[in-house]
Amino acid sequence: MDLHGPLKKFFGFSKFKGLQEQVITSIANNQNTFVIMPTGGGKSLCYQLPALMKEGTAIVVSPLIALMKNQVDAIRGISENDGVAHVLNSSLNKSEVAQVKEDIANGITKLLYVAPESLIKEEYVTFLRTQKISFVAIDEAHCISEWGHDFRPEYRNLRHIIKAIDNVPVICLTATATEKVQEDILKTLGITDANRFKASFNRANLFYEVRPKTTDVEKDIIRFVKQRMGKSGIIYCLSRKKVEEVAQILQVNGINAVPYHAGLDAKTRVKHQDMFLMEDCDVVVATIAFGMGIDKPDVRYVIHHDIPKSLESYYQETGRAGRDDGEGYCLAFYAYKDIEKLEKFMASKPVAEQEIGHALLQEVVGYAETSMNRRKYLLHYFGEEFDEVNGDGADMDDNSRSPKKKHEAKDDVVKILSVVKNTLQKYKAKEVVNTIIGKENALLTSHKTHLQPFFGIGKDKSAAYWMALIRQILVVNFIRKEIEQYGVVKLEKAGEEFLKKPTSFMMTEDHSYSAENDNAIVSNAKSSGAAADEKLIKILKDLRKKVASKTGVPPFAIFQDPSLEDMALKYPINLEELSKVHGVGEGKARKFGKEFVKLIETYVNENDVLRPDDLIVKSTGVNSGMKLYIIQNTDRKLPLEDIAKSKGKEMNDLIKEMEAIIYSGTKLNIDYALDDLLDEDQQEEIHEYFMEAESDSIQDALDEFDGDYDEEELRLMRIKFINEVGN
Structure with a gap:
């Protein structure tokens, strides 16, 4: 059967991509067909071409109206008759429905796109039963499986x-499906005899x-986008509120961005989608509703502001980058507390669904925290082996470009494997780890595992360590996760x-993104986008020390470390630029800045430093309003509790805002509030402590005073101190 003639005639292509030809042959021969083809692999052609060739109408079941519209327009573009493709869904009126039926009856319509909800309607089923149907294509077939990331009961x-x-x-197509999902789809549709085609998931x-996701995540994103001005990108957030916020911050900072989420009316959504396709905007900030079937080949980056709920979602969303085989950068920001937030959302779901959700989330944690080749990890998840030395795209990830330390873990691997074996291969990874570290729970006790000699054989190391090692031996196929009892760990031959x-x-050591590493994270995060100049930091610290001893105040009262790091990133060479540096502000720049900018200017000239385009993250105005409100009301000596309450803030948040104000050099007088809290001697004692202290760390102060003062009192006193000596 010649397929090249029709391919050229209808689509103008002279050759097929990947597995397309075999898939089309299977459908043309009236065989049930199951296709797993990554985003960008040319899935839609697999059913469009046979539909155009065969007698009758092909029914295409698809979950999204935007996706159907997109494809119908594309098919109409290659035919002289608009009736060749139709949509049948709730958006049509009576006369439009009549037109669709007439075109099908007259044999004009080759492709009929329907949502599963429409297909249930009795009047449509009755009509279609009388027509010649060539085959049924089910797109986004993972929606059938509750193990899929986008489960829809009507499927x-x-x-x-x-x-x-x-x-x-029947032909089913999906861009992502683990073995578990594949089995589920085929069983549910009753087509276990289907010809199966699976393309490689590797997008080299x-x-x-x-x-790591820090409080400066928006700043990181702006820096990243500004380095790629004029290129198209998608930024995914989990909530509509966050989508609006991020889009607004980008707009304020001169980036042409639009929001996209289900809360916008249909007209706005279509407008924003078209703006992106027509290059009237560079960036779409979206919830996952955006992108399915968006055929824009030149998306240059996909950023995940929030980590998604499953690796399938992540793979599918990142797969929207670089479909033209050009550059595609996939950047995700990860903090474990986002995972905890997602787990909280699940609490209201039925238990079975919660279990699935938790299992999928753990895979995401594994991917984010792993320090092995990310491509190998991802492909292994989809049941594909990858050679991380010679494979296509082997060094295209952060872990391969800057490898983490490795250590010999032979004995620990033996411990894991023997525990899996000795507990009769009936536990999931989490319970295997609990057994190793000796942490009792109801399940382990019911199996009497806590009485075994191997219970607690690895309690000298953390649960996180053992979990990381389990992930690494999973990828080299020493163990596998059972498909039927999802997540139960079984021994493999190897x-x-x-x-x-x-x-x-x-064993490669995992990334650590935990809260106690906050300080490390902050400096890491700053250096991962663009490394701060270590040499300059050292010189700036020396100057700070000199200025501090000359003025008789501690170094931190002049500029805090994060400010020096930011200077070594932005190289400000005048006071105006310095005032835009993290935690500096105009007052501080005027008071201490002259020597610093002079030093930086000399350094820049002597070392031929290329300064970044001045990156100033403008806020959306909310913060500056808050700042003004605090200054005005502390001037009026309003109780701090009242100021916090009137803005719906906790006291902790108010103190944070006040710290930001005084650290940037603006005066703020809160003596009246402190006089109600502490007497003169107490205030003097704390003032003297800060005067002598190495750093302004509140933890150090708490340790020093050993319970005499609480955190709030010390933070307020630190504000007063900086206000007096630094501003």
């Missing part, structure tokens, strides 16, 4: 509806990076061999 019923219409072949042109004859196993 589960498709098997009966298709049977009611006609006994025709995509670069993967995960960065694991059995290793137990009998252990050899060297080099």
